[in-house]
Amino acid sequence: MDKSKLWSGRFDGETSNLTEAFTASQHFDRRLAEYDLAGTMAHVRMLQACSVITPSDSEEILTGLRQIIEEIREDRFPWRVEHEDVHMNIEVRLIELIGDAGKKVHTGRSRNDQVATDLRLFVRAAIDQILQAISALQSALVDVAEREADTIMPGLTHLQSAQPVTAGHHLLAWVEMVERDWQRFGDCRRRVNVSPLGSGALAGTSFPIDREMTAAELGFEDISANSLDAVSDRDFVIEFCGAAALLGIHLSRMAEDLVLWSSENCRFVDLGDAFCTGSSIMPQKKNPDVAELVRGKSGRLLGNVTSLMVLMKGQPLSYNRDNQEDKEPLFDTVDTVLACLQVMTAMLSNMRFDREVMRAAAVRGYATATDLADYLVRKGIPFRDAHAVVGKVIRSAQDQGVDLDQLSLDVLREFSPHIQDDIYDVLSLEGSIAARDQVGGTAPQQVRKAIDRGRQRLAGR
Numbered sequence: 026m027d028k029s030k031l032w033s034g035r036f037d038g039e040t041s042n043l044t045e046a047f048t049a050s051q052h053f054d055r056r057l058a059e060y061d062l063a064g065t066m067a068h069v070r071m072l073q074a075c076s077v078i079t080p081s082d083s084e085e086i087l088t089g090l091r092q093i094i095e096e097i098r099e100d101r102f103p104w105r106v107e108h109e110d111v112h113m114n115i116e117v118r119l120i121e122l123i124g125d126a127g128k129k130v131h132t133g134r135s136r137n138d139q140v141a142t143d144l145r146l147f148v149r150a151a152i153d154q155i156l157q158a159i160s161a162l163q164s165a166l167v168d169v170a171e172r173e174a175d176t177i178m179p180g181l182t183h184l185q186s187a188q189p190v191t192a193g194h195h196l197l198a199w200v201e202m203v204e205r206d207w208q209r210f211g212d213c214r215r216r217v218n219v220s221p222l223g224s225g226a227l228a229g230t231s232f233p234i235d236r237e238m239t240a241a242e243l244g245f246e247d248i249s250a251n252s253l254d255a256v257s258d259r260d261f262v263i264e265f266c267g268a269a270a271l272l273g274i275h276l277s278r279m280a281e282d283l284v285l286w287s288s289e290n291c292r293f294v295d296l297g298d299a300f301c302t303g304s305s306i307m308p309q310k311k312n313p314d315v316a317e318l319v320r321g322k323s324g325r326l327l328g329n330v331t332s333l334m335v336l337m338k339g340q341p342l343s344y345n346r347d348n349q350e351d352k353e354p355l356f357d358t359v360d361t362v363l364a365c366l367q368v369m370t371a372m373l374s375n376m377r378f379d380r381e382v383m384r385a386a387a388v389r390g391y392a393t394a395t396d397l398a399d400y401l402v403r404k405g406i407p408f409r410d411a412h413a414v415v416g417k418v419i420r421s422a423q424d425q426g427v428d429l430d431q432l433s434l435d436v437l438r439e440f441s442p443h444i445q446d447d448i449y450d451v452l453s454l455e456g457s458i459a460a461r462d463q464v465g466g467t468a469p470q471q472v473r474k475a476i477d478r479g480r481q482r483l484a485g486r
Contacts, residue, residue, distance in 0.1 A: 069087060135256070138221050145218070197476070281320055297372070
């Protein structure tokens with residue numbers, strides 16, 4: 026029997042090569058190495074403080090762990106598949122480096138609470154990166170919104186022209202979408218930041234440890250209240266990936282707008298050569314591939330959280346080896362979200378709007394029809410009656426092939442004697458936008474106030 030395996034004591038036969046390959050995770054979970062080493066060092070210091078190990082053993086172990094940190098950073102650590110995972114690889118290497126003292130490092134803990142601790146440290150760090158990346162995206166959007174605070178474009182419902190809005194207002198809608206994501210990740214972080222270390226395999230430990238000490242050293246705000254739950258809980262991974270999936274949906278919706286806006290049918294925006302690619306056969310093409318890939322990668326994020334929920338749904342308490350399968354979807358989610366946030370921030374910072382094209386598009390589609398209805402309401406006509414009048418006006422304009430503001434006053438008065446010559450102020454795009462002068466509205470001065478609020482919010486983080 027190969028006695029190099031740290032758990033091989035009760036076994037007489039050897040593990041098959043197939044089993045070793047099938048159960049190994051070190052090829053992907055080595056990504057947790059820095060968190061594993063941080064948790065182990067905190068655990069060792071605590072063992073010494075509680076007189077579970079001697080100061081000399083503690084110093085010897087910590088010295089060995091520091092050497093392992095250097096080996097990993099310099100890419101010369103001897104990863105071996107037969108040691109299964111990142112945790113066992115590090116422990117075996119520690120014993121190789123310092124001898125018997127290294128065999129004491131696992132006193133008072135299990136791989137179960139060890140990996141749960143590592144995962145929480147990893148997810149916490151990922152959340153902090155994502156929070157910064159969301160803020161950077163919002164900052165870029167606020168900058169562009171300020172530049173386009175007066176730029177008129179068609180606002181759409183059902184992909185049909187609805188009412189004119191400013192481009193700045195549209196961009197600030199994206200800011201609000203991802204603001205909810207920022208808040209969700211921050212809220213998720215509170216539940217992530219709970220230490221399971223000291224829960225042992227499932228029942229706690231008989232050693233006189235100090236869980237609060239390790240929690241404080243690792244920056245956790247609290248300790249888990251139940252050892253069975255602590256080692257088997259992956260809610261925090263699912264919640265994190267769920268928040269990431271919803272962020273991915275928001276980024277996908279933004280990307281879809283950009284794909285539409287950059288199309289030949291719209292030509293609202295130029296995304297820049299740096300964020301587009303060409304066709305292998307059609308030389309005229311400039312494809313918004315970056316935006317399309319952001320839209321596509323949202324499907325991976327949705328798949329990852331679904332995979333994790335299915336992974337956990339049939340597991341009894343407490344820990345089960347199924348949980349090894351939590352890491353790859355988690356790692357992929359982190360990488361995908363950060364990549365999408367970074368590329369979207371860069372692309373949005375460099376895009377340029379065609380203001381004339383956007384204004385011309387806003388004129389089409391009778392986008393100021395609601396303004397005409399509101400005008401009639403202010404003249405004392407019930408809204409439903411006003412709505413019917415405007416519908417008839419639009420039919421007339423369609424028959425003549427003109428926009429509403431091109432209809433003469435005499436023609437307009439045929440539909441309602443309440444219409445006066447001030448109607449053209451209402452029917453203009455600028456008049457329509459300026460009239461939406463409430464908090465949350467598209468009026469340029471409201472857009473600028475929202476920009477100020479956004480900058481203050483970002484500055485307070």
